[in-house]
Amino acid sequence: MRSGNHSLLPSSRRATQKLRLLVSPTAASCSIKASTAAKMKALISICIGITIFLIAARAASALAALAFHRLHHRPTASFFPASPSIPRKAYTVLINTWKRNDLLQKSVIHYSKCAGVNSIHIVWSEPNRPSDLLYEVLREAVHSNSIRGNNIELIFDLNQEDSLNNRFKEVKDLKSDAIFSIDDDVIFPCKSVDFAFSVWKSAPETMVGFVPRMHWLDNSNSSLDRYFYGGWWSVWWTGTYSMVLSKAAFFHKKYLHLYSTNMFQSIRNYATKNRNCEDIAMAFLIANETGAPPIWVKGRIFEMGSSGISSLGNHEERRTQCLNDFTAIYGRMPLVASNVKAIDSRSSWLW
Ligand SMILES: *[C@@H]1O[C@H](CO)[C@@H](O)[C@H](O)[C@H]1NC(C)=O
Numbered sequence: 509m510r511s512g513n514h515s516l517l518p519s520s521r522r523a524t525q526k527l528r529l530l531v532s533p534t535a536a537s538c539s540i541k542a543s544t545a546a547k548m549k550a551l552i553s554i555c556i557g558i559t560i561f562l563i564a565a566r567a568a569s570a571l572a573a574l575a576f577h578r579l580h581h582r583p584t585a586s587f588f589p590a591s592p593s594i595p596r597k598a599y600t601v602l603i604n605t606w607k608r609n610d611l612l613q614k615s616v617i618h619y620s621k622c623a624g625v626n627s628i629h630i631v632w633s634e635p636n637r638p639s640d641l642l643y644e645v646l647r648e649a650v651h652s653n654s655i656r657g658n659n660i661e662l663i664f665d666l667n668q669e670d671s672l673n674n675r676f677k678e679v680k681d682l683k684s685d686a687i688f689s690i691d692d693d694v695i696f697p698c699k700s701v702d703f704a705f706s707v708w709k710s711a712p713e714t715m716v717g718f719v720p721r722m723h724w725l726d727n728s729n730s731s732l733d734r735y736f737y738g739g740w741w742s743v744w745w746t747g748t749y750s751m752v753l754s755k756a757a758f759f760h761k762k763y764l765h766l767y768s769t770n771m772f773q774s775i776r777n778y779a780t781k782n783r784n785c786e787d788i789a790m791a792f793l794i795a796n797e798t799g800a801p802p803i804w805v806k807g808r809i810f811e812m813g814s815s816g817i818s819s820l821g822n823h824e825e826r827r828t829q830c831l832n833d834f835t836a837i838y839g840r841m842p843l844v845a846s847n848v849k850a851i852d853s854r855s856s857w858l859w
């Protein structure tokens with residue numbers, strides 16, 4: 509062993525030098541000056557070698573995936589068969605809508621096509637009941653668009669009162685544990701939604717979604733713990749977030765129950781009165797239960813029309829006010845920040 513160690517030492521030093529050549533630009537430039545053309549050639553061939561290796565590995569894994577797919581994928585069966593007895597095999601789509609039947613129809617048609625969906629619930633808060641015609645049109649849309657063998661149920665959840673809390677009302681007899689909460693004016697590709705569902709299955713207690721936001725500590729007065737609401741820009745710039753918005757997120761159905769029964773009545777009243785921040789309330793509720801951050805999933809978003817509340821003036825100020833008011837009601841700030849972003853490894857090029 510001893511003699512072996514001796515003979516190993518110089519070669520490991522050589523390896524370190526090679527590594528430095530590759531890693532540190534200053535070390536590399538010094539060595540290159542002193543080095544011969546042969547070393548340059550060696551470096552270039554290493555680069556070419558790595559590139560070829562990456563491409564080959566990529567092609568091999570694509571081929572392997574294809575072979576696996578051919579072998580195991582029957583055209584009629586889906587990866588997530590809807591099996592009511594197993595609550596983690598599929599999810600419920602909970603669509604929040606308001607007087608936009610055309611958007612609702614587009615949304616229902618789209619999500620009917622997703623393999624993981626086993627029911628679609630529409631949160632209906634208008635004074636008039638949905639017309640028979642609308643119901644028929646939507647039911648036909650679900651029937652003709654869903655994957656064969658996937659019996660998606662379509663249910664309207666009718667509400668007397670017009671309140672933002674309606675979207676988090678407890679839904680009886682849900683077959684699945686997972687809720688995919690979505691606004692009627694945003695569409696995510698089925699591939700992204702089914703991927704987010706698989707992320708949720710790894711962490712079913714937490715919220716998993718596509719639209720991250722952040723609470724930033726306001727440093728202007730150190731004797732006051734004040735926060736301000738960080739929108740898309742600040743999350744993009746820093747890669748830090750602490751909420752995912754319920755306009756496009758998965759969470760466990762038990763949080764619907766907790767929202768209506770366990771959460772502070774004052775927060776529910778706040779959301780009804782201000783017509784805002786029910787999504788922040790849900791983020792607080794789940795963070796308070798788990799003590800953990802949510803998970804942001806990468807996904808392409810297609811927005812259809814922007815007449816939502818976020819396009820009204822002073823949106824950020826109102827959201828900031830909610831953050832601070834809810835923190836005061838809880839007596840502490842439950843939100844936890846994170847930098848994790850889940851991506852689909854099948855569609856990422858580099859390791
Ligand atoms: C910070 O907040 C406290 C409490 O509201 C206030 O008394 C104080 O004047 C504030 N300080 C500054 C620098 O704004």
Ligand SMILES: *[C@@H]1O[C@H](CO)[C@@H](O)[C@H](O)[C@H]1NC(C)=O
Pocket residue numbers: 770771772793796797
């Ligand atoms: C917050 O979490 C605590 C401890 O788990 C729990 O007792 C309390 O009911 C929760 N509060 C709300 C509003 O959910």
